[in-house]
Amino acid sequence: MHMRDVQDGRLRLSRSRLSCALSLSLAFTASWAAPYVPTNDAQVIAELPAGARHTSAPTREATAKRLDIALPLAQFDISRARATGDLRFLGYAEAILQPWLDRSAVAPQVLVLNATILQSRHAFAASLSELDRALKARPDDAQAWLTRATVLRVLGRYDEATASCQHLQAIADPGVTTLCTESLRGLTGHLDDAYAKIASMPPQGLAPEARAWRYSELGEMAERRGDDATAEHWFREGLQLSPDDFYTRTACADLLLRHKRAAETLQLLSGYESMEPMLLRMAIAHQQLHDKAAVAADALLSSAFTVEQQRGDSVHRREQARYLLDVSHQPAAALAAAQENWRVQREPDDILILLRAAQAADQLQAAQPALQFLGQHGMQDVRLDPYRTT
Amino acid sequence: MVLLTAAAHAHIASNGFLVAHVDGRTITGSYELAVRDVELAVGVDVDRDGKVTWGELRSAEPQIIRYLKQHLGLAAQGSTCDMTIQPMQVNERVDGNYAWLPFTARCSGEVKQLTIQYSILDGIDPSHRGLLTLNAGEAVQTAVLDGKSAQAAFAVFTPSKWRAFVDYLHAGVWHILSGIDHVLFLLSLLLPAVLLRRERHWEPVAQARPALVSILKVVTAFTLAHSITLTLAALDMVRLPSRLTESVIAASIIVAALNNIFPLVTDSRARIAFAFGLLHGFGFASVLSDMGLPHGARVISLLSFNLGIEAGQLAVVLTVMPIIYGIRAGAFYRRGVMPWGSAAIALIAAVWLVQRAIFPS
Numbered sequence: 001m002h003m004r005d006v007q008d009g010r011l012r013l014s015r016s017r018l019s020c021a022l023s024l025s026l027a028f029t030a031s032w033a034a035p036y037v038p039t040n041d042a043q044v045i046a047e048l049p050a051g052a053r054h055t056s057a058p059t060r061e062a063t064a065k066r067l068d069i070a071l072p073l074a075q076f077d078i079s080r081a082r083a084t085g086d087l088r089f090l091g092y093a094e095a096i097l098q099p100w101l102d103r104s105a106v107a108p109q110v111l112v113l114n115a116t117i118l119q120s121r122h123a124f125a126a127s128l129s130e131l132d133r134a135l136k137a138r139p140d141d142a143q144a145w146l147t148r149a150t151v152l153r154v155l156g157r158y159d160e161a162t163a164s165c166q167h168l169q170a171i172a173d174p175g176v177t178t179l180c181t182e183s184l185r186g187l188t189g190h191l192d193d194a195y196a197k198i199a200s201m202p203p204q205g206l207a208p209e210a211r212a213w214r215y216s217e218l219g220e221m222a223e224r225r226g227d228d229a230t231a232e233h234w235f236r237e238g239l240q241l242s243p244d245d246f247y248t249r250t251a252c253a254d255l256l257l258r259h260k261r262a263a264e265t266l267q268l269l270s271g272y273e274s275m276e277p278m279l280l281r282m283a284i285a286h287q288q289l290h291d292k293a294a295v296a297a298d299a300l301l302s303s304a305f306t307v308e309q310q311r312g313d314s315v316h317r318r319e320q321a322r323y324l325l326d327v328s329h330q331p332a333a334a335l336a337a338a339q340e341n342w343r344v345q346r347e348p349d350d351i352l353i354l355l356r357a358a359q360a361a362d363q364l365q366a367a368q369p370a371l372q373f374l375g376q377h378g379m380q381d382v383r384l385d386p387y388r389t390t
Numbered sequence: 391m392v393l394l395t396a397a398a399h400a401h402i403a404s405n406g407f408l409v410a411h412v413d414g415r416t417i418t419g420s421y422e423l424a425v426r427d428v429e430l431a432v433g434v435d436v437d438r439d440g441k442v443t444w445g446e447l448r449s450a451e452p453q454i455i456r457y458l459k460q461h462l463g464l465a466a467q468g469s470t471c472d473m474t475i476q477p478m479q480v481n482e483r484v485d486g487n488y489a490w491l492p493f494t495a496r497c498s499g500e501v502k503q504l505t506i507q508y509s510i511l512d513g514i515d516p517s518h519r520g521l522l523t524l525n526a527g528e529a530v531q532t533a534v535l536d537g538k539s540a541q542a543a544f545a546v547f548t549p550s551k552w553r554a555f556v557d558y559l560h561a562g563v564w565h566i567l568s569g570i571d572h573v574l575f576l577l578s579l580l581l582p583a584v585l586l587r588r589e590r591h592w593e594p595v596a597q598a599r600p601a602l603v604s605i606l607k608v609v610t611a612f613t614l615a616h617s618i619t620l621t622l623a624a625l626d627m628v629r630l631p632s633r634l635t636e637s638v639i640a641a642s643i644i645v646a647a648l649n650n651i652f653p654l655v656t657d658s659r660a661r662i663a664f665a666f667g668l669l670h671g672f673g674f675a676s677v678l679s680d681m682g683l684p685h686g687a688r689v690i691s692l693l694s695f696n697l698g699i700e701a702g703q704l705a706v707v708l709t710v711m712p713i714i715y716g717i718r719a720g721a722f723y724r725r726g727v728m729p730w731g732s733a734a735i736a737l738i739a740a741v742w743l744v745q746r747a748i749f750p751s
Binding site for chain 2: 034037038041042043044045046047048049050055060087088090091092094095098274276303304307308312313315
């Protein structure tokens, strides 16, 4: 039997292949097809993302010798990682920074970029310690304060995050300072007011990155306020401005999936299959549609998670919980993963997956810490409301 | 410009997949690296259009192989194994296409301590990891290789001799007891051992001694014969097609059983046992070749498998003998069990013969 069908560039799996793959438990290989020799020299084997190119030895030597070359290159790679969700770019940035990190006195800018890499890998404690080192050397480093605020926000340490935002006032663009503080107020009991403040910011006055942030922040806030139509509008505006914004695209997909708009979700994510969190949303959409591709998407995801586990990575804990809950329908395992995730990060989506998994596993007491956290900070989110009353 | 940090999501990180099978002094396996990582390592997109075609990848094969040999090394007990890399193929994985390179490495001695030097994408992507699956015997080890440790050492577990002895002994016993064709053949030879052929009639032996001697001769002859052919076949010195041996084994049962009804050979059944035992040995060997002889414990496994067969055989003899000795004098045994039991055995064997000769599986 021929297992491979790549006629339209997308991978399909036959059911028998899947069951076979599962029964073999995939193990370390996590590959679902056999190697083959392409018959046509013109066949495109891989499309290279911009910036993923062979770097000659002289260029690499130059980045090891000149900080003014190393910093923008590393920054470019980090921004590629952020925009595309492609973890490999973090590795490229790390490689550029490595010789500079090995020095006895590390430049604060290098520390800040390294902190960003660590943050993207969800190594939050390590990231904070790099930032504190950088800020000791350069207390007016706006990037360091902003990254610090972001990390602390993910960790649910809102007071410290707000304090970091306040440091920005004197040294950064006022729009950025407003976004930083208001987004935190939006999580701590002042959602309507914060939303109004951010919505009234004139986008023209903001740098492109800040404009993209404003859109995704508005979208999420509208969603938490229960105004999904407006939320979708903000997400779509944001995507029009920066189609590569990985974060906004997944947020928009989640909104559509909540409304069972599976076909639109697939349309939104088409072309992003190679990114695990996108693939997860596509798998859920396929399940909502009860179509055959659900099986294939499930198999792809499970092999991706297998590989991650083998590496010992834990970047996608939240996705893993969501996969176990919504795709493979194992509530107990999903709850365990969501609890594991909760120990590390505390964004509204982390709370949502924990509550949903706890309910599905019929163990709501397991989500008690999250409910307590909600009450303690006065976090408003209509998606979480059904769980508060139970 | 201030870099904005949204909460992090991510794509799958860079991995290389190394699968290795250790067999004696040879290591076979494959190494896989994502095509985009191959680009980073050696530069394959010659026309720089952002697309890597199969043609581009193929023309870069010598550079890829050179890179691989520089950054992936296998050594047994500290001495480097000579790695030959076979033509590249393409394998699809969750994050895209990979260059898949099968290899064979020959080491100077039997691999007991395998050292892997791994520095793929060193200085290019420090988050790259090599995911190793190491197979040796039945043991599978997995490990994550990274550039930081540069070298990783693995003890290769060859199956212990005692373990092999027990496993193959068990297999031998099990094969005899579950392989009903050997049991029926043995039974056909055992049934007349408690009788004497006199003037075209079967008469019970008066004492146990002649019966025991007769059985001892038959069993010894059978054992000797099948041990010879089992050894020859297991060590690959003689080979017979299994369809032929299986068919002839069935035929041997028919002959032995019919000889009880229409006796031609009455006083030298040991010769029949020997002649047909040679064939049964090939039958045992085919079981053994399905199991395979563990490397480093070939002789001991062969021996224990044979011992297991003898033990199983002995169990059959010890079970059947007292019973037929006890009932040998009655008409039920001489006129019932002897002819009709033998006829039933011959009939079953005839069915096998047809199945094996005409409809081999």
